[in-house]
Amino acid sequence: MSNVTGPDTALDRDRIFERLVDQYQESVLRMCYYCLNDKSQAEDAAQETFLKLYRTLDQFRGDCGEKTWIMKIAIRVCYDMNHSGWFRFMNRNVTPEMLPGEAATEEEKNDTELAEAVMKLPFKLREVILLYYYQGMNVNEIADALNISHSSVSGRLKRGKEKLKNMLEGRELDE
Amino acid sequence: MNKKISANELRESLDRHASYLKANPWLAQGIIASEMKGETKVKRKLTTSVIIALLMILTLGTVAYGVSSMFRIVNWQGEVTSTVAPEEPQGVSENEEPLIGSLLRYKDTVPDDEMVRAWFDSEDYPNGENSTDKQAEKHFRCAEDFLDYMSGVTTLTAPARFPEGEYEYFDAVVTLACKDTGKLEVVASGDAGPIHYIRYRMDEADALPLQYNVNIGMKDGRNYSIQSLLWYEELPDATGLNEGETVEQTEARGMDGALLIRNHLNDSDRDVVMVRKLKEPVACKGLISLDPYEEATMKFYEERIWIWGFGNYDPAELLKMFNGD
Numbered sequence: 001m002s003n004v005t006g007p008d009t010a011l012d013r014d015r016i017f018e019r020l021v022d023q024y025q026e027s028v029l030r031m032c033y034y035c036l037n038d039k040s041q042a043e044d045a046a047q048e049t050f051l052k053l054y055r056t057l058d059q060f061r062g063d064c065g066e067k068t069w070i071m072k073i074a075i076r077v078c079y080d081m082n083h084s085g086w087f088r089f090m091n092r093n094v095t096p097e098m099l100p101g102e103a104a105t106e107e108e109k110n111d112t113e114l115a116e117a118v119m120k121l122p123f124k125l126r127e128v129i130l131l132y133y134y135q136g137m138n139v140n141e142i143a144d145a146l147n148i149s150h151s152s153v154s155g156r157l158k159r160g161k162e163k164l165k166n167m168l169e170g171r172e173l174d175e
Numbered sequence: 176m177n178k179k180i181s182a183n184e185l186r187e188s189l190d191r192h193a194s195y196l197k198a199n200p201w202l203a204q205g206i207i208a209s210e211m212k213g214e215t216k217v218k219r220k221l222t223t224s225v226i227i228a229l230l231m232i233l234t235l236g237t238v239a240y241g242v243s244s245m246f247r248i249v250n251w252q253g254e255v256t257s258t259v260a261p262e263e264p265q266g267v268s269e270n271e272e273p274l275i276g277s278l279l280r281y282k283d284t285v286p287d288d289e290m291v292r293a294w295f296d297s298e299d300y301p302n303g304e305n306s307t308d309k310q311a312e313k314h315f316r317c318a319e320d321f322l323d324y325m326s327g328v329t330t331l332t333a334p335a336r337f338p339e340g341e342y343e344y345f346d347a348v349v350t351l352a353c354k355d356t357g358k359l360e361v362v363a364s365g366d367a368g369p370i371h372y373i374r375y376r377m378d379e380a381d382a383l384p385l386q387y388n389v390n391i392g393m394k395d396g397r398n399y400s401i402q403s404l405l406w407y408e409e410l411p412d413a414t415g416l417n418e419g420e421t422v423e424q425t426e427a428r429g430m431d432g433a434l435l436i437r438n439h440l441n442d443s444d445r446d447v448v449m450v451r452k453l454k455e456p457v458a459c460k461g462l463i464s465l466d467p468y469e470e471a472t473m474k475f476y477e478e479r480i481w482i483w484g485f486g487n488y489d490p491a492e493l494l495k496m497f498n499g500d
Contacts, residue, residue: 014207021203030193039196047202054206080472107191114185115192133182134189174179 017054020066025050027135028074034130035078037119045081049074071135072145075127117167125160132157133173247416251432251450253424256412271305274369278307281370287312289362290353292462293372308462310385311377315347321389324349328384330457331403331478332429335499338399338492343392350386350404352459355472357381359460375462383459385475397486401496405457405475414448428498430480435494447482447493 028049033042052073060069118126131137131145132153142153165172199205248257274295285291294306315321318337325333328349337345353359357377364373386404393399413432416422419439427433427449436446457475482493 017207018203021206025198025202026196029196029198030190033193033196034189042196043199047199047206050202051206051210054210080474111188111192114180114188118185118189133185136182136186168180171178171180173185174181 013057017050017057020053020070021050024067024070028070031071031074031130031135032078034115034118034134035075035123035127036081041081045074045077048077052077065141067135068137068141068145071131071137075131075145078127079123113168117164120167121160121163125156125163128153128156129160129164129173246418248412249414249416249422249434250411251413251424251434253413253422253434275305277368277370278305281367281372282307282309285309285374287314288376290359290375290377290462291372292375293370295369295371310462311351311382313349313351315349316345318342318345318347318391321345321347321349325387330384330405331387332451332480332497333387333403334389334401334496335428336496337391338393338397338488338496340397341394343394345389345391347387347389349384351382352385352473353377354381354383355458355460357383357460359462373462383457385459393486395486397484397488399485399488399493399496400483401480403478403480405453406477406479407473407475409452409476413450425494427494430497433494446484447480449480449482449497451478451480453477 025046029042029046032045032049033039036042036045049070053070056073060066118129121129127146128142131142132139137145139150139153139157143150146153161173246258247255248259250256278293278295281293282291288311290311291309292306293309313324315324322333322337325331331349353375358381359375359377362374362376366372387402389399389401391399391401413434414422414436416436420436421439422434422436425433425435425447427447429451430449431452433447433449436448438446453476458472459475461473480497482496484493
């Protein structure tokens with residue numbers, strides 16, 4: 001994994017930023033989508049994530065991986081959007097109608113079922129499940145990204161898996 | 176079925192499912208250019224959910240806002256920016272209706288100097304929940320007391336004066352959150368039937384006025400409602416207009432934008448909507464849960480004020496309250 005270790009000049013800074021956007025934009029966008037259950041908000045969140053990233057690029061000293069760092073920003077942005085005071089009473093639960101397209105093949109049906117189950121998880125469990133299984137981050141990196149203890153990450157992973165298993169009729173996530 | 180799902184399988188499945196989301200090839204250049212020009216933030220799109228939330232607030236929480244074929248959204252110049260009617264907010268099922276009633280009733284039992292986050296587990300969606308927050312409140316029954324209190328408030332703009340005449344009633348409520356630098360103390364948490372709750376209290380010195388609502392009834396039949404609130408996002412759009420409503424740009428002291436809305440179907444109802452951009456965002460603590468990680472900060476970027484008048488009154492009076500002339 002390539003890492004940013006703090007740009008020396010403005011030109012370096014912009015080049016590094018362009019590479020990070022190029023490399024992680026799709027991943028951040030999808031992560032935000034699964035966190036927020038809403039395409040438009042996910043696009044806003046991805047934009048906000050990279051804006052914050054650009055503004056804090058100088059502060060990155062490589063004490064965690066760049067992906068961990070970017071996901072940390074994305075999760076915080078999604079968290080703030082998800083908990084904006086005026087939206088608290090709006091029901092953001094996912095319904096099949098809100099999901100894109102209509103599942104046709106078995107594979108698409110399976111994809112929809114999994115995506116829907118993940119999006120139905122409470123935010124705290126969903127973010128940990130997504131970071132661990134979807135973004136491939138380890139427990140240490142997640143704990144660092146979310147500013148919580150290792151045991152909290154492990155506990156949330158366990159509870160998230162259990163809830164997914166209930167929703168997926170016994171099918172469960174492998175370790 | 177007891178099939179295991181590997182991390183790879185889940186990743187591929189989620190990627191395929193979200194493959195319709197496409198990266199913006201101009202994002203990096205757009206951000207670099209906007210930052211070089213010193214713009215404070217990249218312009219955001221107006222999402223449907225934002226429009227819905229805005230309309231819900233415009234109608235004081237009434238969901239049935241009467242979307243018609245004549246629906247328009249206008250900016251602060253009074254120009255129509257969209258004629259696309261917002262989608263109806265997602266309804267509540269019969270199962271959950273009584274629970275929402277309980278949730279709101281529970282909220283009403285909380286003392287004014289406390290805040291609460293209350294929620295219930297959704298029956299319709301396993302692992303989902305519906306929640307609501309209530310910040311602390313300060314109530315006033317006298318216009319002078321309210322104006323006296325507001326003279327020390329910097330986050331919200333109070334009227335310069337209220338209409339002259341004999342009052343039948345005056346009722347004002349100021350909603351208070353906890354400054355982001357303040358301390359929220361948990362005073363109780365638990366269950367009230369199906370409702371789970373966490374109640375908080377703060378020092379008076381940490382109180383941050385976020386919103387006020389004033390209702391005035393005059394003995395001659397004139398009635399006024401004024402609402403001011405801090406809005407969490409700078410929006411280019413000012414308000415939605417229904418059939419029979421027209422809008423004209425006007426000016427109000429201290430405001431960055433003001434519109435006068437006339438309802439030609441109901442001659443007695445005219446509204447004013449105003450906006451004031453905050454020089455610095457205002458931040459307060461969000462009421463989330465006992466988990467310190469979730470103690471999110473809420474930030475606000477502008478103040479929006481609505482004035483409604485009912486009865487036989489001079490529409491110019493609505494603006495005079497703020498212009499003071």
